[in-house]
Amino acid sequence: MNSHGDSLLRVTKAEQYLLDKIRLGNTQAWSEFVDRYRGRLMSFAMAKLFQSADAEDAVQETFVAFIKNLQGYRGECALETFLFSLLRRKIIDTYRSRKAKHFCLIQDSYSSQYDKEASDPFESLAGPTQTASWYFKADEQYQMQKVALTEALAELVDGFKSALKFRELQIIELLFYCHISNKDTAKILGIDEKNVALIKHRSLKQIRERIASLSLPADPSSEEFENLLTDIWKLQRFSCPKRSTIGAYLLGTLDKQWHDYVDFHLNKLGCRFCMANFEDMKNQNIKNQNRQLRARIMESTAGFLKKP
Numbered sequence: 001m002n003s004h005g006d007s008l009l010r011v012t013k014a015e016q017y018l019l020d021k022i023r024l025g026n027t028q029a030w031s032e033f034v035d036r037y038r039g040r041l042m043s044f045a046m047a048k049l050f051q052s053a054d055a056e057d058a059v060q061e062t063f064v065a066f067i068k069n070l071q072g073y074r075g076e077c078a079l080e081t082f083l084f085s086l087l088r089r090k091i092i093d094t095y096r097s098r099k100a101k102h103f104c105l106i107q108d109s110y111s112s113q114y115d116k117e118a119s120d121p122f123e124s125l126a127g128p129t130q131t132a133s134w135y136f137k138a139d140e141q142y143q144m145q146k147v148a149l150t151e152a153l154a155e156l157v158d159g160f161k162s163a164l165k166f167r168e169l170q171i172i173e174l175l176f177y178c179h180i181s182n183k184d185t186a187k188i189l190g191i192d193e194k195n196v197a198l199i200k201h202r203s204l205k206q207i208r209e210r211i212a213s214l215s216l217p218a219d220p221s222s223e224e225f226e227n228l229l230t231d232i233w234k235l236q237r238f239s240c241p242k243r244s245t246i247g248a249y250l251l252g253t254l255d256k257q258w259h260d261y262v263d264f265h266l267n268k269l270g271c272r273f274c275m276a277n278f279e280d281m282k283n284q285n286i287k288n289q290n291r292q293l294r295a296r297i298m299e300s301t302a303g304f305l306k307k308p
């Protein structure tokens, strides 16, 4: 097995090329990067903060944090996921300063509960939402565990997708990505709790068999182990449709089964990341305020960009 986890790299050649140019201080490249991600980050921030001034602040600070920590991004999760995790920290900071709280959709109402209670078997693996230090950890055993679990989960999800077993996929998404109980999963999907338990049992069995030869930080039958699966799922977003698939959903050009699945993922599960992409694409033609925000971001990050 590749102990350094190269098989997990989620950054494309084109992105790597852009990042390399940014690292060299290329303003054009940075501007292109900001243009590419600003819209979806803004949609995400607006959905959580509701006020555009706060949302713009959070997005601006996200880009500042990104460029200041550019060396820390090693491609272990997609750029978009990394940016979302930085943004989410900014939003939590804003909440703290506002002391406001609101819950909506499944992910919000359940994951906030999970976030609080999550025990952390890898210590510094607190999920991308809580710390960026995870990206720096290079311990060999840790890398092997992470790679094995990631591959096992990816295999499970891909298996369901390629067999078009969307009901099974929805069940494990609710269980592992949203981290909610069998009972609530059954209620949300309108199915028998026994079916949920069965799919969960089979899925965990498949994962355990895949990792049987490894020593893990948590007993594979424990609650901690399931927390770990959720952390990894949140980072890798195994079941999130590609941005192009969300675009096809928006245009109504997907096959029915895929359309229904994406619809579930967006509107019932309420995946915040995919919703942000969806909103961004919907608003892409409305380019008003964006120019101003763009100017703000470029201005506030200019000092951190290396001079050529």
Ligand SMILES: [Zn+2]
Pocket: 237, 239, 240, 241, 265, 271, 272, 273, 274, 275
């Ligand atoms: Zn998603």
